[in-house]
Amino acid sequence: MEKNAKIYVAGHRGMVGSAIVRKLQAEGFENLLVRTSSELDLRNQAAVEDFFATEKPEYVFLAAAKVGGIVANNTYRADFLYDNLLIEANIIHQSYRTGVKKLLFLGSSCIYPKLAPQPLKEEYLLSGFLEQTNEPYAIAKITGIKLCESYRRQYGCNFISAMPTNLYGPNDNYDLQNSHVLPALIRKFHEAKVNNQPAVEVWGTGSPRREFLHADDLADACFFLMEHYDDELFVNIGTGVDETIRELVDQVQQVVGYEGEVHWNTDKPDGTPRKLMDVSRLHALGWKHTTSLKDGLELTYQDFLANEELYVE
Numbered sequence: 001m002e003k004n005a006k007i008y009v010a011g012h013r014g015m016v017g018s019a020i021v022r023k024l025q026a027e028g029f030e031n032l033l034v035r036t037s038s039e040l041d042l043r044n045q046a047a048v049e050d051f052f053a054t055e056k057p058e059y060v061f062l063a064a065a066k067v068g069g070i071v072a073n074n075t076y077r078a079d080f081l082y083d084n085l086l087i088e089a090n091i092i093h094q095s096y097r098t099g100v101k102k103l104l105f106l107g108s109s110c111i112y113p114k115l116a117p118q119p120l121k122e123e124y125l126l127s128g129f130l131e132q133t134n135e136p137y138a139i140a141k142i143t144g145i146k147l148c149e150s151y152r153r154q155y156g157c158n159f160i161s162a163m164p165t166n167l168y169g170p171n172d173n174y175d176l177q178n179s180h181v182l183p184a185l186i187r188k189f190h191e192a193k194v195n196n197q198p199a200v201e202v203w204g205t206g207s208p209r210r211e212f213l214h215a216d217d218l219a220d221a222c223f224f225l226m227e228h229y230d231d232e233l234f235v236n237i238g239t240g241v242d243e244t245i246r247e248l249v250d251q252v253q254q255v256v257g258y259e260g261e262v263h264w265n266t267d268k269p270d271g272t273p274r275k276l277m278d279v280s281r282l283h284a285l286g287w288k289h290t291t292s293l294k295d296g297l298e299l300t301y302q303d304f305l306a307n308e309e310l311y312v313e
C-alpha cells in the first residue's frame with residue numbers, strides 16, 4: 001500500500017477496526033476513510049454503492065460485522081446471518097465495481113466443522129457439520145470467504161480472507177450477556193471484587209478449549225497480509241496455543257485479584273469443544289504473534305480499569 005493511499009477501515013470503532021486504525025497510523029498511513037454505522041449502514045445496498053462511488057477507496061479492511069459471544073450468536077441467529085451477509089456482499093461487490101486494489105475480509109475460526117481434527121488446517125473448511133450455537137454466523141463468514149474467492153476467480157479482484165481465532169483487547173464488548181468469554185470474565189471478577197461478592201457465575205463446564213489472540217497482534221497480522229499476501233486460499237491467524245476455559249478463569253481471577261468462589265452454570269452452552277488454529281501457513285509466510293496471553297490479560301485489565309465508564313453502561 002502506498003503511504004498516501006486512501007484506505008477504508010470498515011468497523012473502525014470496534015475492537016479489531018480500531019486496532020487496525022492504530023496500526024495504520026503507526027505505520028504512517030494518514031488517508032484513512034471511516035464511517036460509523038449510523039453514518040453508513042453497511043446493510044443498505046444503495047448507501048454503500050453511493051459511498052464507494054463517491055469516496056473511491058483504494059484499499060479496504062473489512063472489519064465491520066455483527067459480532068458477539070456464544071449466547072448472542074445463539075439468540076440473535078437471524079440478525080447474525082442477515083447483517084453479516086449484507087455487510088459482506090455490499091462491500092465486496094462495490095469494491096469490485098469501483099476497482100478497489102485490494103481488500104481483506106475477516107472471518108472467524110467458527111467456520112470450521114465442530115468436530116474437525118485439531119489443529120484446524122485451512123483445508124478443513126466445509127468438511128463437516130458446524131457448531132449449532134453459531135451456525136448462522138459461520139454460514140455468513142463462509143459466504144464472505146467464497147465471495148472473495150469468487151470475485152477473484154471471475155473478475156480478477158485481489159480480495160483476500162483471514163480467519164482469526166478468539167480475540168481480546170481495547171474496545172472489546174463488555175456486555176455480560178452478549179460478549180465473549182474473556183471480557184465477560186474480566187468484568188465479572190472485577191465487579192465481584194469491588195462489591196465484595198462471595199461468588200461469581202461462569203458458563204458451561206469449563207472443559208472447552210479456546211485460543212486467544214490480542215487485537216493488536218491481529219491488526220499487525222492483517223497489515224502484514226495486506227502487504228505480503230495475494231493468494232486465493234484464506235489464512236488462519238492465531239497463536240497456535242490454547243487452554244481450557246477453566247484455566248482461563250483461573251488466570252483472569254488472578255490478574256483481577258478476586259478471591260471468592262466460582263460457580264459453573266452448566267445450563268449455559270459449552271459450544272465447540274476445541275478450535276485450535278493451525279498457524280503453520282502464517283508462520284511460513286513470516287508472521288508470528290508477540291503478545292503472550294499472560295501479558296495480554298494484564299494489558300487488557302489495565303485498559304478496562306482506565307475505560308470502565310466507557311465500556312460498562
Ligand SMILES: NC(=O)C1=CN([C@@H]2O[C@H](COP(=O)(O)OP(=O)(O)OC[C@H]3O[C@@H](n4cnc5c(N)ncnc54)[C@H](OP(=O)(O)O)[C@@H]3O)[C@@H](O)[C@H]2O)C=CC1
Pocket residue numbers: 010011012013014015016017035036037038040041042043062063064065066067083087106107108109164165166167168171172173180
Ligand atoms: N471478537 C472476536 O473474538 C473475533 C472477531 N472476528 C471478526 O473480526 C471482525 C471485527 O470484530 P470485532 O472488532 O470484535 O467486532 P466489534 O463488535 O467490536 O465491532 C464491529 C464493528 O462493526 C460495525 N458494524 C456492525 N454492524 C454494522 C452495520 N450494519 N453498518 C456499519 N457498521 C457496522 C460497528 O460499527 P459502529 O461501532 O459504528 O456501530 C462496530 O464498530 C468481525 O468480522 C468479526 O467477525 C473474528 C474472530 C474473533
Ligand SMILES: C[C@H]1O[C@H](OP(=O)(O)OP(=O)(O)OC[C@H]2O[C@@H](n3cnc4c(=O)[nH]c(N)nc43)[C@H](O)[C@@H]2O)[C@@H](O)[C@@H](O)C1=O
Pocket residue numbers: 068069070071073108109110134137138165166167178179180181182184185201202203204205208210245268269270271272
Ligand atoms: C469468536 C467466537 O466466539 C463465539 O464462540 P465461543 O468461542 O464459543 O464464544 P464465547 O467466547 O462466548 O465462549 C467461550 C466459552 O466460554 C464459556 N464461558 C464461561 N463463562 C462465560 C461468560 O461469562 N461469557 C461467555 N460469553 N462465555 C463464557 C462459554 O460457555 C464457552 O464454552 C462465537 O461467537 C463464534 O462465532 C466465534 O467466532
